[in-house]
Amino acid sequence: MSDNAALAARVRAASHLTGTFLLRSGRTSTEYFDKYLFEADPELLAAIVDGLTGLVPPGTDLLAGLELGGVPLATLLSQRTGLPARFVRKKAKEYGTRRIAEGGEVTGRRVVLVEDVVTSGGAVLDATKVLRDDGAIVEDVLCVIDRGEGGRERLAELGLTLRPLLTRAELDAAAAP
Ligand SMILES: O=P(O)(O)OC[C@H]1O[C@H](OP(=O)(O)OP(=O)(O)O)[C@H](O)[C@@H]1O
Numbered sequence: 001m002s003d004n005a006a007l008a009a010r011v012r013a014a015s016h017l018t019g020t021f022l023l024r025s026g027r028t029s030t031e032y033f034d035k036y037l038f039e040a041d042p043e044l045l046a047a048i049v050d051g052l053t054g055l056v057p058p059g060t061d062l063l064a065g066l067e068l069g070g071v072p073l074a075t076l077l078s079q080r081t082g083l084p085a086r087f088v089r090k091k092a093k094e095y096g097t098r099r100i101a102e103g104g105e106v107t108g109r110r111v112v113l114v115e116d117v118v119t120s121g122g123a124v125l126d127a128t129k130v131l132r133d134d135g136a137i138v139e140d141v142l143c144v145i146d147r148g149e150g151g152r153e154r155l156a157e158l159g160l161t162l163r164p165l166l167t168r169a170e171l172d173a174a175a176a177p
């Protein structure tokens with residue numbers, strides 16, 4: 001078994017749920033990867049971050065984690081790579097600094113987004129708009145799981161390359177026989 005196949009099996013065993021789930025996109029699915037279940041396991045999270053480290057493109061200035069599940073990933077990846085982190089909220093705070101992208105400036109920096117799961121790509125597109133409006137260069141997105149439901153194609157239309165650690169095919173192959 002390859003390293004990635006073994007990781008896919010661990011991630012699936014930890015986080016794959018069945019039932020009826022309303023997704024962020026408004027779609028309904030009979031399966032769900034609960035990212036908090038793989039992020040809460042320190043050994044599994046370390047293995048995931050190891051894998052993501054190899055996907056960070058050369059020339060990256062900043063790693064931006066998307067609220068909420070992308071934040072622990074970006075934080076650990078920042079520690080591992082030495083690249084500074086940013087944290088992108090779903091909505092700006094209504095008090096204090098009133099910021100939506102936290103952690104410092106992004107203008108003119110090459111920012112790589114860090115996400116847990118990509119389904120339609122909507123959450124990534126929202127964060128991309130926020131960062132591009134602030135003058136960031138956003139062209140690459142890392143994720144742990146690409147559910148293979150059109151996100152990659154939708155992101156490509158806006159000039160974004162999705163770099164998944166685990167593909168739908170790898171996660172399906174990891175299903176118990
Ligand atoms: O590709 P999409 O169709 O946008 O769907 C994937 C997004 O949906 C989930 O976010 P959720 O709002 O559940 O976020 P959180 O639990 O990380 O706050 C997931 O963490 C992705 O951000």
Ligand SMILES: O=C(O)c1cc(=O)[nH]c(=O)[nH]1
Nearest residue numbers: 023024032033035117119
């Ligand atoms: O599309 C989503 O909302 C979604 C799917 C999934 O498998 N896991 C998750 O956390 N969100």
